[in-house]
Amino acid sequence: MARHLSISELENFPSLDWFDVAPTLTAAVRASLERILETKNGSAISQPDAYELAYADGDDLLGLLAAANLLRAELSGNLVTYVVNRNINFTNICFVGCKFCAFSRGPRESDTYFLEPDQVAQKAVEAWQVGAREVCIQGGLPHGLPAFYYRDICAR
Numbered sequence: 001m002a003r004h005l006s007i008s009e010l011e012n013f014p015s016l017d018w019f020d021v022a023p024t025l026t027a028a029v030r031a032s033l034e035r036i037l038e039t040k041n042g043s044a045i046s047q048p049d050a051y052e053l054a055y056a057d058g059d060d061l062l063g064l065l066a067a068a069n070l071l072r073a074e075l076s077g078n079l080v081t082y083v084v085n086r087n088i089n090f091t092n093i094c095f096v097g098c099k100f101c102a103f104s105r106g107p108r109e110s111d112t113y114f115l116e117p118d119q120v121a122q123k124a125v126e127a128w129q130v131g132a133r134e135v136c137i138q139g140g141l142p143h144g145l146p147a148f149y150y151r152d153i154c155a156r
Contacts, residue, residue, distance in 0.1 A: 002058025013065040025063040029056060033067040040075060085134035086127035090115045090153075094140030104140045114142065117149065121156030 018037070022030055032049040036042055042050070056064045091114040094104035105112045115123075124135045137153060146152070 002060065005058060005061065009062065010065075013062060014069055016062060016066040016069075018063075018066045018070045021059070021063045021066045024059040026060055028052060029060040029063060033063060037067055037071060040071065083134050084132045085136060086123070086132045087136045087138060088115075088120055088123045088127075090120050090137060090139040090149075091142055092140050093142040095143050096141050107142065117152040117156055120153045 022034075025033070028049070029052060032045045032053055035044045038044075045053075053064055089103075091112070092103055092105045093107050093112045093114060094101070095107075097104070120137060127135055137150070
């Protein structure tokens with residue numbers, strides 16, 4: 001059974017050195033991570049090996065975190081960036097009724113809305129004007145959504 005990791009160990013994994021952690025791993029996990037680090041390609045391992053990494057715990061999880069951090073640093077460096085974006089919700093009308101959603105409304109509720117493609121496009125323009133470089137168009141799943149609704153937004 002794998003040892004239980006403390007919150008501190010998990011929070012401080014970026015300070016771990018792969019070469020210090022590697023000897024503590026099970027042979028299978030270490031072999032998979034070494035293959036990935038060598039090839040810089042997660043596809044270099046088999047699906048069963050990938051599942052084993054997905055369920056890693058204890059020292060194997062710390063090794064996975066250390067290897068991922070090393071690979072990230074090698075491929076991308078330590079530069080952190082962000083993208084200014086805007087989420088545009090075109091409707092809150094939804095027929096699905098997911099239990100976790102506090103956003104959706106039934107079509108007969110008083111606070112529903114549905115934006116026309118021109119309105120969504122205008123919100124995208126406004127976002128661009130204040131610095132956004134990405135928009136995410138999302139919304140509920142209303143009955144009768146026009147077949148080319150998303151295309152029509154992009155055409156604006």
